[in-house]
Amino acid sequence: MKRRDFIYLVGASAGSVYAAMTALDLLKQPATARSKFELFGNSKGQKIVILGAGIAGMAAAYELEKVGYDCTILEARERAGGRCWTVRQGTVETEISSERQVACFNAGLYFNPGPARIPQHHITLDYCQELGVPIEVFTNVNEAAYYYNEGVGPLSNLRVRIREAKTDMRGYMTELLAKAIDQDALDLPLTTEDIEKMLEFLRREGNLSPDLFYKGSSRRGYRILPGAGLQPGEPYKPFDLKALIQSGFGNYFFFEYSINQQMMMFQPVGGMDRIAKAFENRVGNKITYQAEVKEIRKTPRGVRVIYTDKTGKRQQMTGDFCICTPD
Numbered sequence: 001m002k003r004r005d006f007i008y009l010v011g012a013s014a015g016s017v018y019a020a021m022t023a024l025d026l027l028k029q030p031a032t033a034r035s036k037f038e039l040f041g042n043s044k045g046q047k048i049v050i051l052g053a054g055i056a057g058m059a060a061a062y063e064l065e066k067v068g069y070d071c072t073i074l075e076a077r078e079r080a081g082g083r084c085w086t087v088r089q090g091t092v093e094t095e096i097s098s099e100r101q102v103a104c105f106n107a108g109l110y111f112n113p114g115p116a117r118i119p120q121h122h123i124t125l126d127y128c129q130e131l132g133v134p135i136e137v138f139t140n141v142n143e144a145a146y147y148y149n150e151g152v153g154p155l156s157n158l159r160v161r162i163r164e165a166k167t168d169m170r171g172y173m174t175e176l177l178a179k180a181i182d183q184d185a186l187d188l189p190l191t192t193e194d195i196e197k198m199l200e201f202l203r204r205e206g207n208l209s210p211d212l213f214y215k216g217s218s219r220r221g222y223r224i225l226p227g228a229g230l231q232p233g234e235p236y237k238p239f240d241l242k243a244l245i246q247s248g249f250g251n252y253f254f255f256e257y258s259i260n261q262q263m264m265m266f267q268p269v270g271g272m273d274r275i276a277k278a279f280e281n282r283v284g285n286k287i288t289y290q291a292e293v294k295e296i297r298k299t300p301r302g303v304r305v306i307y308t309d310k311t312g313k314r315q316q317m318t319g320d321f322c323i324c325t326p327d
């Protein structure tokens with residue numbers, strides 16, 4: 001029985017695939033671009049058919065070729081990169097409906113229709129370093145940008161600065177919590193000292209007044225900007241809490257909290273496809289373009305992949321292993 005079949009059986013019988021693979025010593029090292037992969041088995045003469053020349057397919061070929069496997073990538077499109085794509089002046093895209101479109105952006109402008117940003121912890125950054133792709137900061141949060149909602153309430157159909165909505169909502173929420181704590185209305189085992197510390201935190205977090213009210217804050221911006229000397233400026237008045245709740249703006253705040261959206265975030269200079277191009281520079285000679293895979297068959301020795309070539313003719317390719325990257 002092959003290891004692959006054994007692992008499949010473990011999974012099918014509700015066993016731990018991870019434990020089985022660890023026991024077989026197949027998970028020696030976590031995947032990091034900087035550390036050399038230590039792959040199992042004898043790679044010499046082993047052929048791997050990789051389906052899809054997106055980032056996953058090309059990264060797989062790049063790593064496997066490093067350790068001696070012979071890889072071929074079958075890609076349905078005329079280009080590599082998959083979803084990692086950038087549209088700029090002259091980019092041609094032909095839809096399934098055969099509608100041919102040519103981007104006529106001004107020179108220097110580009111649009112990433114798929115991935116656009118890279119979190120700090122993504123292995124993608126390691127590959128950028130390894131493949132020499134320059135990166136720059138991606139602005140994922142802009143407090144000066146606007147929210148806009150149709151719907152009900154005084155703030156509907158108005159553009160509202162993100163910093164205004166956030167500052168007010170935070171102010172009102174901290175005020176409510178501070179009052180609840182102050183009136184001993186929370187069922188929490190807090191000591192007097194805990195309560196003092198908590199109130200201090202809420203005062204600062206919401207910019208509350210000493211008597212624990214939110215009365216607006218310069219954090220949300222000024223109607224009249226502060227000037228020199230005795231001109232303190234005049235902050236905008238806060239929105240009404242009920243209007244804010246009706247607007248639903250608060251439902252968007254969480255976006256930037258998730259680990260994959262937190263600043264600092266990064267992007268390749270000049271467009272996301274710089275990463276795809278960098279991989280293509282390394283493994284492009286392994287890619288067969290316009291090869292649309294139709295079937296994957298297991299054989300006694302490995303795998304047989306049936307695809308149509310650019311003329312529409314059916315072809316087949318055999319290998320010891322197959323990596324299938326398309327969804």
Ligand SMILES: Cc1cc2nc3c(=O)[nH]c(=O)nc-3n(C[C@H](O)[C@H](O)[C@H](O)COP(=O)(O)OP(=O)(O)OC[C@H]3O[C@@H](n4cnc5c(N)ncnc54)[C@H](O)[C@@H]3O)c2cc1C
Binds near residue numbers: 119292
């Ligand atoms: C709108 C959008 C925004 C995103 N934003 C981010 C982001 O900001 N940051 C981030 O890290 N990730 C983001 N992602 C996710 C990221 O794009 C994907 O995780 C990544 O590009 C997937 O790469 P892949 O190689 O696995 O798949 P793909 O890029 O889909 O590559 C699959 C390849 O297989 C080919 N293929 C398909 N069918 C066949 C077939 N039958 N035969 C042969 N070839 C075939 C396709 O043409 C394609 O080239 C976003 C995705 C989308 C759609």
